[in-house]
Amino acid sequence: MLEDRLRRILPLVSKPARYTGHELNMIRKPWNEIQVRMVFAFPDVYEVGMSHLGGKILYGLINEHPDFLMERAFAPWPDMGKLMREKNIPLYSLESFRPLKEFDVVGFSLQYELTYSNVLNMLDLADIPVLARERGEKDPFIIAGGPNAFNPEPMADFIDAFIIGDGEDVVIELLKNVRHNRANSRSERLRSLANIHGVYVPALYRLAYQKDGTIAERKSLFPEAPVRVKRAVVSDLDSAFYPVNPVVPYLGVIHDRAVLEVMRGCQRGCRFCQAGIIYRPVRERSAGNLKQMARDTLCSTGFDEISLASLSTADYSAIDDLIKSLVDEHGPRGTGVALPSLRADAFSVGLAQEVQRVRKTTLTFAPEAGTQRLRDVINKNVTEEDILSACTAAFDAGWLGIKLYFMLGLPTETEEDLDGIIDLVKKIKRLAGERCKRSPKIHVGLAFFVPKPHTPFQWEPQASQDEMEEKKKYILANGRIKNVKFDFHHSATSYLEGIIARGDRRLGQVILSAWRRGAHFDSWREHFNPKYYNDAMEEAGLDPDFYVSRKRGWDEILPWDFVDSGVSADFLWEERERAYRGEVTPDCREEGCQDCGICSNLGVDLDLKGGH
Amino acid sequence: MRWRVQYKKGPVIRFLSHLDMVRLWERTLRRSGVTIELSRGFNPHLKLSLGTVLPVGLWGKREYLDLELDGDWTIDRFRSHVSQVLPPGIEIGNLRDIPPKTPALMAAINASVYRIAIPKAWTEAAFGTVDGLKQASEIIIVRSKDKKKTDIRPGIIELNLIEDRLGSELEAVVVVGGPQAVRFPELVMALADFGLPEEAMTDYWREANYIRDGGTFRSPLED
Numbered sequence: 007m008l009e010d011r012l013r014r015i016l017p018l019v020s021k022p023a024r025y026t027g028h029e030l031n032m033i034r035k036p037w038n039e040i041q042v043r044m045v046f047a048f049p050d051v052y053e054v055g056m057s058h059l060g061g062k063i064l065y066g067l068i069n070e071h072p073d074f075l076m077e078r079a080f081a082p083w084p085d086m087g088k089l090m091r092e093k094n095i096p097l098y099s100l101e102s103f104r105p106l107k108e109f110d111v112v113g114f115s116l117q118y119e120l121t122y123s124n125v126l127n128m129l130d131l132a133d134i135p136v137l138a139r140e141r142g143e144k145d146p147f148i149i150a151g152g153p154n155a156f157n158p159e160p161m162a163d164f165i166d167a168f169i170i171g172d173g174e175d176v177v178i179e180l181l182k183n184v185r186h187n188r189a190n191s192r193s194e195r196l197r198s199l200a201n202i203h204g205v206y207v208p209a210l211y212r213l214a215y216q217k218d219g220t221i222a223e224r225k226s227l228f229p230e231a232p233v234r235v236k237r238a239v240v241s242d243l244d245s246a247f248y249p250v251n252p253v254v255p256y257l258g259v260i261h262d263r264a265v266l267e268v269m270r271g272c273q274r275g276c277r278f279c280q281a282g283i284i285y286r287p288v289r290e291r292s293a294g295n296l297k298q299m300a301r302d303t304l305c306s307t308g309f310d311e312i313s314l315a316s317l318s319t320a321d322y323s324a325i326d327d328l329i330k331s332l333v334d335e336h337g338p339r340g341t342g343v344a345l346p347s348l349r350a351d352a353f354s355v356g357l358a359q360e361v362q363r364v365r366k367t368t369l370t371f372a373p374e375a376g377t378q379r380l381r382d383v384i385n386k387n388v389t390e391e392d393i394l395s396a397c398t399a400a401f402d403a404g405w406l407g408i409k410l411y412f413m414l415g416l417p418t419e420t421e422e423d424l425d426g427i428i429d430l431v432k433k434i435k436r437l438a439g440e441r442c443k444r445s446p447k448i449h450v451g452l453a454f455f456v457p458k459p460h461t462p463f464q465w466e467p468q469a470s471q472d473e474m475e476e477k478k479k480y481i482l483a484n485g486r487i488k489n490v491k492f493d494f495h496h497s498a499t500s501y502l503e504g505i506i507a508r509g510d511r512r513l514g515q516v517i518l519s520a521w522r523r524g525a526h527f528d529s530w531r532e533h534f535n536p537k538y539y540n541d542a543m544e545e546a547g548l549d550p551d552f553y554v555s556r557k558r559g560w561d562e563i564l565p566w567d568f569v570d571s572g573v574s575a576d577f578l579w580e581e582r583e584r585a586y587r588g589e590v591t592p593d594c595r596e597e598g599c600q601d602c603g604i605c606s607n608l609g610v611d612l613d614l615k616g617g618h
Numbered sequence: 619m620r621w622r623v624q625y626k627k628g629p630v631i632r633f634l635s636h637l638d639m640v641r642l643w644e645r646t647l648r649r650s651g652v653t654i655e656l657s658r659g660f661n662p663h664l665k666l667s668l669g670t671v672l673p674v675g676l677w678g679k680r681e682y683l684d685l686e687l688d689g690d691w692t693i694d695r696f697r698s699h700v701s702q703v704l705p706p707g708i709e710i711g712n713l714r715d716i717p718p719k720t721p722a723l724m725a726a727i728n729a730s731v732y733r734i735a736i737p738k739a740w741t742e743a744a745f746g747t748v749d750g751l752k753q754a755s756e757i758i759i760v761r762s763k764d765k766k767k768t769d770i771r772p773g774i775i776e777l778n779l780i781e782d783r784l785g786s787e788l789e790a791v792v793v794v795g796g797p798q799a800v801r802f803p804e805l806v807m808a809l810a811d812f813g814l815p816e817e818a819m820t821d822y823w824r825e826a827n828y829i830r831d832g833g834t835f836r837s838p839l840e841d
């Protein structure tokens with residue numbers, strides 16, 4: 007029925023295939039034979055959500071369970087959202103075209119602060135109360151996971167339960183718990199969820215604030231609610247579930263290829279990087295399994311490219327062998343191998359060259375900072391020599407394009423560091439002139455640094471918007487280089503990201519009021535209006551600079567302190583001190599344990615298939 | 619070896635664009651294990667080409683695809699490989715090998731047949747619309763792409779209304795490609811101007827594609 011009504015409105019919207027499901031490998035289980043039904047809700051448009059690895063894993067994992075099912079829903083693009091409201095069509099799942107309200111659990115993936123308003127919008131489109139405390143006995147549980155659950159507080163008003171850490175085991179536990187407690191009241195059921203390792207139920211705590219706005223006290227109101235919530239972790243990734251028959255979108259999506267997660271975690275130890283902490287320690291899959299996964303995935307999907315996904319794929323201990331055999335096996339049929347962001351060193355270029363046997367791609371390097379001094383501050387262990395020799399190798403091998411990523415506004419940054427970026431780009435440009443017949447495209451991406459929870463820089467101030475704009479102007483004025491394109495992140499976006507990233511519970515009212523004013527799709531420049539948030543902050547009596555520009559002290563209770571990522575606060579603080587002293591910290595895979603505390607705290611170990 | 623395949627694009631995938639359909643076929647063929655020739659260049663892709671663009675929103679009963687096979691394949695073996703891996707909504711019809719010099723589908727197909735399902739309540743009106751259009755010496759619509767007023771009468775080859783138990787089906791045979799081409803949305807506009815609005819259409823699809831030579835129509839699979 008709903009499908010019939012959709013046929014009439016879909017000709018009126020852009021990219022209607024976002025809303026019609028029926029993709030290859032879609033799983034639709036018999037609704038009435040299933041005990042607990044969950045829908046995976048991604049707070050961004052279909053093409054973005056369908057590129058997300060975590061969602062593919064959970065979809066396969068949950069649907070493999072005989073008693074559970076998982077379907078999918080994405081944020082409808084504004085044209086569709088508007089029509090759905092006009093025609094009274096509730097947000098529905100793409101498998102069985104059922105309203106989200108009919109599911110037992112709605113699970114949001116929180117990847118990025120600027121998608122939060124879409125979470126509210128999707129709940130509202132689904133006719134589910136956006137505020138957790140207003141939900142009734144019959145409403146589904148709204149849960150959320152993903153990296154941003156490591157500071158869940160800004161979303162605490164809207165989410166019934168957060169999953170913190172690797173979701174594979176927790177989500178199954180959670181669905182079993184829901185099944186078991188069906189007969190109980192909603193508040194009893196919520197309390198029971200809090201017993202699960204890796205689950206955080208925000209309604210079970212009360213916060214008190216000091217006059218200066220910092221947290222005075224965080225109180226657990228029920229015995230089920232642990233004072234600190236420890237992150238869940240899959241200790242043996244190699245034997246963990248992996249989806250070799252993912253849904254294949256018809257539409258071109260962002261990552262339109264077979265994805266192999268070669269490992270989880272990275273311990274290079276870049277001090278700005280949250281992923282480097284919250285996915286530690288490195289756990290690898292064996293090359294043998296990966297090769298089989300590649301075969302199976304290509305066979306079930308028909309993709310023509312395999313992407314080796316991880317935070318730092320060149321660090322995979324058997325990378326040479328893996329790439330070579332994938333290219334040998336699948337290359338003759340025109341199937342390529344893609345490597346996401348590489349380290350700027352000759353080894354990585356060698357790997358990329360292996361991949362080039364099938365297709366020419368753009369090489370991407372992220373030196374992050376323009377001078378050695380600043381790279382030492384952030385513990386980016388790559389030298390100018392590394393970068394230049396990597397570029398030389400790339401140009402000699404005939405690469406057509408190079409992308410370089412830098413960050414602006416890192417702690418201790420001065421004009422010299424900005425000059426350093428420009429100088430480095432100029433040197434690379436000169437190299438290109440010497441080495442290449444046709445000048446390759448050089449593209450420079452500049453992001454503004456946003457300090458993140460659970461990193462050594464979690465206490466540091468972020469650059470103000472004016473400062474960001476000044477840095478941008480400086481680079482543009484001094485960095486005019488022919489055929490080089492500088493691309494800057496939007497400063498207003500980075501500023502809002504900064505507010506929410508280190509925000510507390512009080513930001514809930516800001517997000518709510520901004521959404522009511524019209525905020526949605528904030529991560530899309532054409533839809534982002536910072537005024538909604540400025541007005542909402544003012545209405546709530548909150549000062550954005552309190553969150554963004556303030557230096558926090560060691561004694562302050564940070565809103566995310568209760569989330570136990572495994573890392574010790576002492577380690578983070580010591581790393582912060584070392585940063586200011588310009589001292590680097592080696593990779594624990596090579597130089598032995600650096601005492602970050604994660605392995606012993608979580609009871610896991612480095613898992614390197616090729617040995618240390 | 620060059621082959622031509624007839625297929626159905628079913629209603630469940632009616633909103634796929636031409637590009638989506640190309641992608642769908644590339645992946646289907648890769649899954650099937652049928653060996654297709656690869657193009658040269660930096661980004662090799664399978665050598666295949668689809669017939670005239672089917673507008674987004676329409677399903678198609680008899681659509682066509684040309685491909686270049688690598689190695690020896692019989693029709694039966696091809697069919698059994700491909701039919702195991704077809705995505706929802708796709709069915710394979712007839713297929714055959716064609717001489718290497720056969721003109722491409724895009725260039726060869728010059729007439730399409732569209733069908734529109736009309737409920738009982740509107741059938742009376744639909745008869746009037748068909749008569750009106752047939753008698754009109756010109757049918758002026760505003761083309762969506764350039765907002766130009768255009769007469770689409772020369773591009774309408776035939777119009778019929780076929781009554782059935784549930785109502786009726788309006789059949790329109792129109793010119794595809796070239797200056798007289800009539801796009802499906804233009805046809806819908808003309809029908810609305812002559813008394814049959816879009817809400818009177820419960821379904822629409824492309825019934826067939828032809829290579830038309832004067833008064834004769836032959837299917838792309840015929841010699």
Ligand code: SF4
Pocket residue numbers: 273286287288594595598599600601602603604605606612
């Ligand atoms: S505890 Fe030691 S070995 Fe484990 S991730 Fe931390 S530094 Fe590395």
